[in-house]
Amino acid sequence: MSTDSELLEVWCAGSEWCPITTTATLIGKKWHPVVIHRLLENGPLGFNALKEDVDGISAKVQSDVLEDLEEHGFVDRTIVSEKPFRVEYSLTDRGRSLEPVIVAMRDWGKEHLTAPDDQ
Amino acid sequence: MSTDSELLEVWCAGSEWCPITTTATLIGKKWHPVVIHRLLENGPLGFNALKEDVDGISAKVQSDVLEDLEEHGFVDRTIVSEKPFRVEYSLTDRGRSLEPVIVAMRDWGKEHLTAPDDQ
DNA sequence: CTGTATCCACAACGATACTG
DNA sequence: CAGTATCGTTGTGGATACAG
Numbered sequence: 001m002s003t004d005s006e007l008l009e010v011w012c013a014g015s016e017w018c019p020i021t022t023t024a025t026l027i028g029k030k031w032h033p034v035v036i037h038r039l040l041e042n043g044p045l046g047f048n049a050l051k052e053d054v055d056g057i058s059a060k061v062q063s064d065v066l067e068d069l070e071e072h073g074f075v076d077r078t079i080v081s082e083k084p085f086r087v088e089y090s091l092t093d094r095g096r097s098l099e100p101v102i103v104a105m106r107d108w109g110k111e112h113l114t115a116p117d118d119q
Numbered sequence: 120m121s122t123d124s125e126l127l128e129v130w131c132a133g134s135e136w137c138p139i140t141t142t143a144t145l146i147g148k149k150w151h152p153v154v155i156h157r158l159l160e161n162g163p164l165g166f167n168a169l170k171e172d173v174d175g176i177s178a179k180v181q182s183d184v185l186e187d188l189e190e191h192g193f194v195d196r197t198i199v200s201e202k203p204f205r206v207e208y209s210l211t212d213r214g215r216s217l218e219p220v221i222v223a224m225r226d227w228g229k230e231h232l233t234a235p236d237d238q
Numbered sequence: 239c240t241g242t243a244t245c246c247a248c249a250a251c252g253a254t255a256c257t258g
Numbered sequence: 259c260a261g262t263a264t265c266g267t268t269g270t271g272g273a274t275a276c277a278g
Contacts, residue, residue: 018174019228020221024152029250033143034256047260055137063261085258085259097227102139104223108216109138148270166240180271182241204239204278242277250269257262 026072027044027098030064031057036074036095037102044078044090142220145191150176150184155193155214156221163197163209193217 027033038053039045043052048091052064066089069075074095080086146152152172157172158164164172170181185208188194193214199205 005210018153018230019225020153020156021149021175022228022232023224024149028147028149028152030140030143031251033147034137034139037139058138058252058254059261060253064250087259087260089163090259096229097231101220101223101227104220105142106138108220109141112213112216113138150271177272177274178241179243179273196262204241206240240278243275245273247272248270250267252267253265255263258260 023101027074027101029065031061032069033064033102033105035065035069036091036098037106039075039089039091040096040099040102046080046088048118050089056091057096143234146193146217146220151179151188152221152224154181154184154188155210155217156225158194158208158210159215159218159221163207165199165205165207169208188214 012091017024027036034054034057035050038050042053044048047059047062047066051057051059066075068076070077073092076090076092078088078090080088134226146155153173153176155170157169161168161172166178170176170178173181176184185194185196189196192211195209195211197207197209199207
């Protein structure tokens with residue numbers, strides 16, 4: 001615990017390679033964690049199946065998010081068939097490695113659930 | 120574990136009160152988690168002391184972030200003295216309750232640390 | 239010391255319509 | 259089914275200067 005703190009000083013103070021900044025820059029957005037979470041639970045999923053799971057997201061935003069996640073190596077996009085055209089989104093190993101973060105966010109949210117209006 | 124998954128279905132599918140959305144909407148931003156993390160480790164802190172800890176943040180952005188965190192009940196702002204004017208920022212109980220999330224983000228970042236340019 | 243005032247740039251999001 | 263095109267709004271961040 002105290003060893004932990006000392007290490008953090010090294011990384012966080014006086015360096016831009018702060019581990020939290022790294023994580024926050026990559027997935028510190030409104031929809032990224034939700035998409036990852038649904039893929040953790042139910043993946044692989046097609047575009048529309050995912051969209052039904054990620055309640056409230058628009059097709060455009062989901063498209064943007066998936067593109068970004070793929071770009072950073074969290075998500076794989078696989079073309080399953082050409083006719084009819086079907087794709088599947090799944091997490092890479094790197095994507096799955098985020099599970100502890102997503103779980104922690106989920107657990108906190110469970111305990112402090114608020115209506116969207118309160119946020 | 121499987122009980123967990125069933126519960127998640129209830130909250131995540133077909134409802135906007137998804138626990139992950141709740142968490143992501145509140146702290147799913149670039150600097151919020153870092154500020155919370157520094158206050159967890161070193162708080163309470165004055166404005167400039169905090170700014171030195173949160174490497175790379177500008178005064179304006181830190182001001183914005185603190186205002187937002189205070190508004191949502193994560194941070195307390197206390198005026199310590201008028202002359203010289205000094206304030207202290209500290210986490211509320213609600214703020215401290217985010218520790219598991221922040222720790223998970225930190226641990227992931229430690230393992231996948233990348234230069235800011237790579238992000 | 240603790241901020242705010244400006245101004246700017248770009249990212250994120252949202253709604254609607256439309257396409258192969 | 260799996261998206262994109264378009265447009266507009268808001269959010270987030272960054273730089274610089276200035277102020278009580």
